[in-house]
Amino acid sequence: MSISPESVPLKYRSSSDYLASLPPWRRLLARLNWHPVREIEIETERLKARKLRLRRENELLRQEASIRKQRDLQIEALFSSDASCSRRAATTDDDSTPS
Numbered sequence: 293m294s295i296s297p298e299s300v301p302l303k304y305r306s307s308s309d310y311l312a313s314l315p316p317w318r319r320l321l322a323r324l325n326w327h328p329v330r331e332i333e334i335e336t337e338r339l340k341a342r343k344l345r346l347r348r349e350n351e352l353l354r355q356e357a358s359i360r361k362q363r364d365l366q367i368e369a370l371f372s373s374d375a376s377c378s379r380r381a382a383t384t385d386d387d388s389t390p391s
Contacts, residue, residue: 307331 307330311319 306334 310330311322314322
């Protein structure tokens with residue numbers, strides 16, 4: 293007696309999908325002997341996937357914040373150097389005008 297691939301429960305299947313894949317007599321036995329372990333396994337896999345996704349999103353947000361901070365520092369450095377150059381130019385222009 294061979295087992296069809298459809299009757300083998302997969303990690304991501306829900307209990308209703310699993311039961312629907314079984315023949316009627318096996319479905320009845322599965323309902324009688326169903327334990328909450330399957331639902332717990334499914335929920336655990338779902339939570340692991342969500343945790344992994346959230347970690348990736350968190351890392352991306354940290355990288356974006358770091359890049360944004362570097363850009364802000366570069367912009368601030370450009371503005372401060374531009375302001376100091378324009379002040380120097382303004383003082384030399386004032387000194388060069390005859391009184």
